[in-house]
Amino acid sequence: MSEYADGTMLSVIEEGVGLITFNQPQKRNAMSIGMWDGLARILDAFEHDDRVRAVVLTGAGNRAFIAGADISQFEEQRGNADAQRDYDRLTRAGNARLAAFAKPTIARIRGYCLGEGLGIAMQCDLRIAAVDSEYGLPGARLGMAYGFDLVRNLVSLVGPAHTRMLLYSGQRIDSAEAQRIGLVNQVVEDEELSERVVDIVRTIADNAPLSLRSMKLAVGEAVKDESRCDYAAIDAAIDACFDSEDYREGRTAFLEKRPPRFRGR
Ligand code: COA
Numbered sequence: 001m002s003e004y005a006d007g008t009m010l011s012v013i014e015e016g017v018g019l020i021t022f023n024q025p026q027k028r029n030a031m032s033i034g035m036w037d038g039l040a041r042i043l044d045a046f047e048h049d050d051r052v053r054a055v056v057l058t059g060a061g062n063r064a065f066i067a068g069a070d071i072s073q074f075e076e077q078r079g080n081a082d083a084q085r086d087y088d089r090l091t092r093a094g095n096a097r098l099a100a101f102a103k104p105t106i107a108r109i110r111g112y113c114l115g116e117g118l119g120i121a122m123q124c125d126l127r128i129a130a131v132d133s134e135y136g137l138p139g140a141r142l143g144m145a146y147g148f149d150l151v152r153n154l155v156s157l158v159g160p161a162h163t164r165m166l167l168y169s170g171q172r173i174d175s176a177e178a179q180r181i182g183l184v185n186q187v188v189e190d191e192e193l194s195e196r197v198v199d200i201v202r203t204i205a206d207n208a209p210l211s212l213r214s215m216k217l218a219v220g221e222a223v224k225d226e227s228r229c230d231y232a233a234i235d236a237a238i239d240a241c242f243d244s245e246d247y248r249e250g251r252t253a254f255l256e257k258r259p260p261r262f263r264g265r
Contacts (some may be wrong), residue, residue: 002042002045003008004034004035004037004041004042005034005035005038005092006034007021007023007025008023008024008032008034008038009022009034009035009039009068010023010060011022011042011045011046011050011148014025015202015204015205016051016052016053016054016205017050017053017054017055017201017202017205018046018052018054018055018056018058018091019055019058020039020042020043020046020055020056020057020058021058021059021060021118022035022057022058022059022060022065022066022239023060023175023202024060024070025060025061025064027067027070027072027114028059028063028064028066028067028111029059029060029061029064029065029067029115030066030067030069030070030071030072030073030117031066031068031069031070031091031117031120032073032088033070033073033077033087033091034092034259035103036090036091036094036095036100037090037093038095039094039097039098039107039120039238040093040097040104042122043055043094043097043098043101044097045063045093045199046101047101047102047103048090049140050108050264053103053104053204053205053206053209053212053264054103054104054105054106054201054204054205055101055103055104055105055106056105056107056108056109056197056201056210057065057067057106057107057108057120057121057124058107058108058109059109059110059111059117059238062110062111062132062190063110063111064110064111064112064113064114064117064210064214064222065107065108065109065110065111065112065117065121066112066113066114066115066116066117066118066120066121067077067112067114067115067117068114068115068117069091069115069143070140070239071197074155076167078144079223081155083119085123087177088112088147091116095119095120095123095149098120098123098124099123099149099179100172100221102213102216102217102249102253103209103213103216104125104126104212104214104216104259104263105123105124105125105126105205106124106126106127106197106200106201106204107120107121107124107126107127107128108128108133108193108194109121109127109128109129109184109210110129110130110133110190110193111130111131111132111134112133112134112172113129113133113134113135114134114135114136114137114138115136115138115139115146116138116146116150118135118137118150119146119147119149119150119153121158122153122154122157122183123153123173125216125219126185126186126200127183127185128177128184128185128186128188128193128196128197128200129175129179129184129186129187129188129193130175130193131175131176131186131187131188131189132175132190133174133178133184134172134173134175135164135166135172135173135174135175135178136171136172137144137166137170137171137181138170138172139166139167139170140167140168140169140170145168146217147216151163151167151225154167156223157177157182157183158181159181159182159183160261162181162183164230167169172235175187205263206248206259208241208244208247208250208260208262208264209246209262209263209264210237210240210241210246210264210265211246212237213237213240214234214237214241217233217238218234221234222263239241244265245263245265246260246262246263246264247263247265249262251253253258
C-alpha cells in the first residue's frame with residue numbers, strides 16, 4: 001500500500017488491478033489540492049506498471065465516493081477568479097492525467113458522489129454504483145461554476161436536457177435516476193458492490209491489454225468533435241493489436257479450447 005498527500009490518497013496493486021482510494025472519510029472524501037496531486041502521481045505510476053491491467057477508484061468508508069472539492073480550501077485557494085485560475089492549474093494535472101490514462105478505469109461508488117467528485121467518476125470508463133449512492137452538482141448553490149471538461153463529459157453521458165436539470169437545480173438524484181439517465185452503468189445492492197466490481201474488473205483485466213488500449217482510445221476519440229479526432233492514432237492502435245503476440249495467443253487459445261494468457265505485446 002502506498003500513501004500520497006499525507007495519506008489522503010492510497011494506492012495498491014492486487015492481481016492485475018490498481019486500486020486508488022480517496023481517503024478523507026471525515027470530510028466525506030472531499031478533494032483537496034494535495035489529493036489531486038496524489039491522484040496524478042498514482043496514475044503515472046500505474047500507467048508505467050505492466051502489472052496494472054485495469055484501475056478501480058473508490059472512496060474510503062461507506063458514506064461517500066467524493067463529496068466534491070474541499071470547501072474549506074475555497075477561501076484561500078478559490079477566493080476570486082484569479083485565485084480560481086491558479087487552483088485550476090493545480091487540479092487540471094490530476095484531471096488531465098485521468099482523461100489521458102490509457103488503461104480501463106472503473107469508479108466504485110457508494111454514498112455521495114458530488115461536484116468534482118462526480119467529475120472524477122465521469123472521467124472513468126465505467127461507473128458501478130451501490131443503491132445508496134447519490135449524485136449532484138451543487139455549484140449553483142455555492143455561486144461557483146464548473147469547468148468545460150466536466151460539462152462536456154456530462155453532456156456526452158446524459159445529453160443536454162439532464163445536464164441542464166442537474167446543473168441549474170443543484171439538486172441530488174438517487175441511484176435509480178442516475179441509472180435511468182445513463183450517468184452510471186450498473187446499480188447493485190450496497191453489500192454486493194465490491195463483489196460486482198471485482199467480477200467486472202477481473203473480466204476486463206484478463207482481456208488483451210492492446211485491444212483494451214485501442215478500444216479505449218477509439219471511444220475517447222468518438223465522443224470528440226470530428227475535426228479533433230486523431231484517426232492516425234486509432235489506426236496505429238488497431239495495427240498494434242493485429243501485429244501482436246497476444247493476437248496469435250488469442251487465436252491459438254480459442255482453437256486449443258483453453259483460456260488465453262495475454263501479455264500486452
Ligand atoms: N468540503 C469540505 N468538507 C466537507 C465537504 C466538502 N465538500 N463535504 C462534507 N464535508 C465535511 C463537513 O463539513 C463535515 O465536517 P465536520 O464533521 O467537521 O462538521 C463532515 O464532512 C461531514 O459532513 P456532514 O454534512 O455532517 O455529513 P452528512 O452526511 O450530513 O452530509 C453531504 C454529507 C456531502 C451531503 C454534505 O456534507 C454536503 O452537502 N457537503 C458539501 C457538498 C458540496 O457542496 N460539494 C462541493 C461541490 S463543488
